[in-house]
Amino acid sequence: MTLRKRRRTAMMILLAGVVLALLGTDTGWIWLTVPGMTLLLGGLALDAAWVRCPRCGRWLGWNTGARCPACGTEISWD
Template identity: 35%
Template sequence: MTLRQKQGLILLLTVVGLVLALWHPNVVVMAAGIMLLLAASLLYLVWMRCPECGAWFGKYPGDYCKDCGAKIPWDEKTKRNL
């Protein structure tokens, strides 16, 4: 999964969580929306990190890491280390 795909999934979870939490009258569905928002926040903190140094990208990630200066591979699939 590329970083751009991960970013899209986080955005989708955030939007669905907001819709469920704010506009649905059922308390159980609202709680599910809040859980989706929490999951999206956790995934953002875990996934949005520099592959070279591990630094968090922050609010406005660019093309290069702010800490180490490495180019961020937004569209490259990450290699799994087993």
């Protein structure tokens, strides 16, 4: 799986968690809030585990540039 697909998958999970958590908070349905927060944290954890520099292994953060901010290695997103 490419870095772009990994980032996109993690962000989709994170977004689903935000929607569920906000919907549960707004409507008062706690049974939606808890899974929403779980998905939100899971999306963040997946992004931190999956989106790493292939050379130094450091998390790329929210950087979508062509180079790793830590070691300067060129990043191939595709």
